[in-house]
Amino acid sequence: MTEVLLEIKDLGIQFKTGEGAIQPIRGVNFTLKKGETLGVVGESGSGKSVTSLAVMGLLPEKKSKIVSGSILFNNEDITHLNERQYRKLRGNEMSMIFQEPMTSLNPVFTIGEQLGEPLKQHKKMSKKERKEAIIKILKQVGIPRAEQIINDYPHQLSGGMRQRVMISLALLCEPKLLICDEPTTALDVTIQAQILELMKQIKAEKNMSLLFITHDLGVVAEMCDRVVVMYAGEIVEVAEINELFDNPLHPYTKGLIDSLPTNNARKSKLYSIKGQVPKPDEIGKGCAFANRCPYAFNKCVESAPPTFSKGEHLSKCWLQESDRQVNIQ
Secondary structure (H helix, E strand, O other), rough: OOOEEEEEEEEEEEEEEEOEEEEEEEEEEEEEOOOOOEEEOOOOOOOOOHHHHHHOOOOOOOOOOEEEEEEEOOEEEEOOOOOOHHHEEEOOEEEEEOHHHHOOOOOOOOOHHHHHHHHHHHHHOOOOHHHHHHHHHHHOOOOHHHHHOOOOOHHHHOHHHHHHHHHHHHOOOOOOOEEEEEEOOOOOHHHHHHHHHHHHHHHHHHHHHHEEEEOOOHHHHHHOOOEEEEEEEEEEEEEHHHHHHOOOOOOHHHHHHOOOOOOOOOOOOOOOOOOOOHHEEEEEEEEOOOHHHOOOOOOHHHHOOEOOOOOOOOEEOOOHHHHHHOOOO
């Protein structure tokens, strides 16, 4: 049986606002195995990035707090570590590639200076050894002229090059867990394909675990072994990648798949899910998706569904109740 690297149990996160406390993450549960790529998908506002920031210990300290559940990394509870303890993990045991490399890289430091920082923090190396390690990782992620690039500033590089720098920054200390938060959103399709191929190659070489956060189901199909579908701060479906596409059990997942443009069928109008993801303070006592769901009935509005399972395929939907099996295909 494959060992679990990351386990999130019943995670609840609360934020303070000017109008009172809200809870954008409610009862999130999932596991990530060693060497696995797990996709986390959902629309903007579903809670994907907030969950990943909680794992990294990067939630805003005074405005947010974990109010329930736990985060286990390598069988150790890291839910309430202090900043000093988290610094030992970040960059060394776990790393994150953020959405926009231009805002993630510091504009006033050279590429070499920024890549050298995690090596100073976590590795006992001389200045010469650090420079050699930086040049080596830049070449590994496909950056030409690495010896010159280390003296450049972020604004001197293209978007694709900056994203490769971000990947090299995340990989420098060979972490066990790499969190990728929409890593190819701002890139054109050819660069996106190169970056995804590069990440698959590095993951295989280092046997890392990837937590891949995206709204793009096409990227999920290309990269992931299993998928977690999030909606309005909770998980509504978990399945192996092929099972999810072939047999979605939750109407929200079905809607996401139907929204994909297909090459073999030209439609006059693309499908879209009606309505919007509700804000945390707008969610009632029933299913959060009920007001957008074409299959909703009275029970969906009156009470929140539990998680039903078909083997390892999990779905949080009343349609999966044994006496009310509905084919949503």
